[in-house]
Amino acid sequence: MADILFELGCEELPPKSLYGLAEALFTGVTKQLQAEGFEYGDDSRWFASPRRLAFQLINITEQLADKQTEKRGPAVAAAFDEEGNAKPAAIGFARSVGVDVAELGRIETDKGDYLGYTVLEKGMSIDAVLPEMIAKSIKQLPIPKPMRWGSNDYSFIRPVHWMVLLKDSEVIPMESFGLETGNKTLGHRFHHNEYITIAHAKDYVSDLQAAHIMVDQVEREALIKDQVQTAASTVNGVAQISASLLSEVSSIVEKPSAVLGEFSKDFLAVPKEALISSMEKHQKYFSVVDKNGELMPYFVALANIDSSNPSAVKKGFEKVITPRLADARFFWEKDQARPLADNIPLLEKMIFEKTLGTLADKCERVKQLLHWMQPRMAYESVDANRAAELLKTDLMSDMVDEFPDLQGLMGGYYAAAQGESDEVSKAIRDQYLPKFVGDGLPETALGQAVAIADKMDTLCGIFAVGKKPSGSKDPFALRRAALSVINILKDKKLPISYGDLIKQSLTTMPFETADKFEEIHLFFKERLKNQYQDQGVSHDVVNAVTLALPSTLDDFDQRIQATTAFKKQDFAKSLIEANKRARNIIAKSELSGQIGDMNVDENKFEVQQEHALFNELRQLKPQFESSVSEKNYDKGYQLLATLAEPLDRYFEDVMVNVDDESIRNNRLAQLAQFSNLTSSIAELSELVKS
Numbered sequence: 001m002a003d004i005l006f007e008l009g010c011e012e013l014p015p016k017s018l019y020g021l022a023e024a025l026f027t028g029v030t031k032q033l034q035a036e037g038f039e040y041g042d043d044s045r046w047f048a049s050p051r052r053l054a055f056q057l058i059n060i061t062e063q064l065a066d067k068q069t070e071k072r073g074p075a076v077a078a079a080f081d082e083e084g085n086a087k088p089a090a091i092g093f094a095r096s097v098g099v100d101v102a103e104l105g106r107i108e109t110d111k112g113d114y115l116g117y118t119v120l121e122k123g124m125s126i127d128a129v130l131p132e133m134i135a136k137s138i139k140q141l142p143i144p145k146p147m148r149w150g151s152n153d154y155s156f157i158r159p160v161h162w163m164v165l166l167k168d169s170e171v172i173p174m175e176s177f178g179l180e181t182g183n184k185t186l187g188h189r190f191h192h193n194e195y196i197t198i199a200h201a202k203d204y205v206s207d208l209q210a211a212h213i214m215v216d217q218v219e220r221e222a223l224i225k226d227q228v229q230t231a232a233s234t235v236n237g238v239a240q241i242s243a244s245l246l247s248e249v250s251s252i253v254e255k256p257s258a259v260l261g262e263f264s265k266d267f268l269a270v271p272k273e274a275l276i277s278s279m280e281k282h283q284k285y286f287s288v289v290d291k292n293g294e295l296m297p298y299f300v301a302l303a304n305i306d307s308s309n310p311s312a313v314k315k316g317f318e319k320v321i322t323p324r325l326a327d328a329r330f331f332w333e334k335d336q337a338r339p340l341a342d343n344i345p346l347l348e349k350m351i352f353e354k355t356l357g358t359l360a361d362k363c364e365r366v367k368q369l370l371h372w373m374q375p376r377m378a379y380e381s382v383d384a385n386r387a388a389e390l391l392k393t394d395l396m397s398d399m400v401d402e403f404p405d406l407q408g409l410m411g412g413y414y415a416a417a418q419g420e421s422d423e424v425s426k427a428i429r430d431q432y433l434p435k436f437v438g439d440g441l442p443e444t445a446l447g448q449a450v451a452i453a454d455k456m457d458t459l460c461g462i463f464a465v466g467k468k469p470s471g472s473k474d475p476f477a478l479r480r481a482a483l484s485v486i487n488i489l490k491d492k493k494l495p496i497s498y499g500d501l502i503k504q505s506l507t508t509m510p511f512e513t514a515d516k517f518e519e520i521h522l523f524f525k526e527r528l529k530n531q532y533q534d535q536g537v538s539h540d541v542v543n544a545v546t547l548a549l550p551s552t553l554d555d556f557d558q559r560i561q562a563t564t565a566f567k568k569q570d571f572a573k574s575l576i577e578a579n580k581r582a583r584n585i586i587a588k589s590e591l592s593g594q595i596g597d598m599n600v601d602e603n604k605f606e607v608q609q610e611h612a613l614f615n616e617l618r619q620l621k622p623q624f625e626s627s628v629s630e631k632n633y634d635k636g637y638q639l640l641a642t643l644a645e646p647l648d649r650y651f652e653d654v655m656v657n658v659d660d661e662s663i664r665n666n667r668l669a670q671l672a673q674f675s676n677l678t679s680s681i682a683e684l685s686e687l688v689k690s
Helices: 015-036 088-097 126-139 201-210 217-233 243-250 265-269 272-283 310-336 340-349 359-377 381-390 398-402 409-417 422-429 445-464 478-491 498-507 514-534 539-547 553-567 572-588 608-629 633-653 661-678
Strands: 002-010 045-049 052-060 067-075 105-109 112-121 160-167 184-186 195-197 257-262 286-289 295-303 351-353
Touching: 002 126, 002 184, 002 201, 015 045, 015 052, 015 126, 015 243, 045 217, 052 201, 067 088, 088 112, 126 160, 160 184, 195 201, 217 243, 217 257, 217 286, 217 295, 257 310, 265 272, 265 295, 265 310, 272 286, 272 295, 272 310, 272 409, 295 310, 310 398, 310 409, 340 359, 340 381, 340 409, 351 359, 351 445, 359 381, 359 445, 359 498, 381 422, 381 445, 398 409, 409 422, 422 445, 445 478, 445 498, 445 514, 478 498, 478 514, 478 553, 498 514, 514 539, 514 553, 539 553, 553 633, 572 633, 572 661, 608 633, 608 661, 633 661
Parallel strands: none
Antiparallel strands: 002 052, 002 160, 045 052, 067 112, 105 112, 184 195, 257 295, 286 295
């Protein structure tokens, strides 16, 4: 066993793609190693810092065992002529395995004898295969725009200056990018700008630490997070640390040093989201809020050095943020001077999608969908019409042009500042919610309706013009849109089904779209199934509830929870097996499509168990149907528990498929009666009881 270290040293790498490149390099190499049979320890991992991509392979197989492979050649009958002389087929096979024809053996099979030879294949060594695997993995890295440097023919995402490839303490030779591998790497650009020697592959992290490089991105992020919060706490504030900003900042610095900066309180008159966006997107600074969540006139920035003059570093960070915040204030004041309503005519000049028309066309379709939803959600039609008219007008504002992530949000601010109603302002503000998993939902009924209508129009429209997602490509974020609609409908317990929303949205399109319903409906159904399965709900429960056709997603969710709990009950197994058996018997009958409409005749019962099940169902039915109508599904399943014993006895004592057609059909009808009733909450025959 051995330990491997590979490091690729470059100019500063793009922060947003750094982690992805390092992981892809490691994954590309390890997949090749696994395919060849090499094994390595679970603590093998990749590293990424601004100037290096690296990985360690701990306790990797140094040399694979030799193995014998039996090569089969041509049939003996085709290998020699009548006098026993070798034909070209035999000669060619012998040449391919490196021996004379006389040294070939025989392989006996059911189809006759064949020439054969056992070849000893020397086990591969890690030294021999690793350089080629690394080179292949580098070529396959997701680099959209590789660059060349100097007069070289090769290219990479940034110029490469050194390479390290060690097996324990021994250098494995490899050539790439005009360089040869060694055991030397560069230290920190300012604190230790010279090469150091890596004594052993396992010493990588500690050796670089001594050269002022924190190469472990996990430890680096943890240190940055701690430093930033500590700095913010000195002014009784809390730093706002998003995972994306944390990883991006970690990809910029190799020696983190947090600095608390300050800006003028006058800027706080600007909406805090604009200031935060300016700090995070442009400067990579962390904003600071007080205990009430209000923005404070402070920020935390990360330096890549331990400065001997911290106050100068602080002033430098403050100097560059002030113009950015001044720009945000300028945009805020300028945009307010122009009413959003003045931007409505401009929507007719902005194309949403060439077949679907302009943003003005989109807003009109949203208005129609809001009109359809209004009786179901009880908001004011006047507010809905106004919200639809102003919905996209902030896209023409200077603030949104500079900070696209603030669209909708700034529209809400401008609407409120210009005298629009609270309902309209909040609906415009919340139109894009939720933007990601765990994000907040629109707080008002109109806001929820606007968010749903906008997303449904985009989703149905893009499907209708034939641009649905494929594979990993989803340029219009339709998967996210569907999940957002699902979450609003479910969590806000709205009395609308996504099926009805799809149908209604398709009617607003400027061309015939009826044939698209099933495709979009299936798309939603798959998103819903995936969401529940990601939450740990078993696929059979999701399928069983889906087949019961719940009217709303709130109803769907309640059935999911109740059915999941039902599966854990002792009586569940009997009911599930009885449903499966009943469904199978009915499906195999000649009258399978008609049985559900047939009445059960007590006078045709021949055995006591038929009467017992009939009476039990008759007594149970009113209470059970009442529980289902009240959506008290847990109680409904508890009522079904009384059927477990009579069902077991029924299937033990009653032969359904008797010769007498009248008796047989009556028993089939009784099975259908039982199956339809017990599957009112979920299709029990779909469940799997372990």
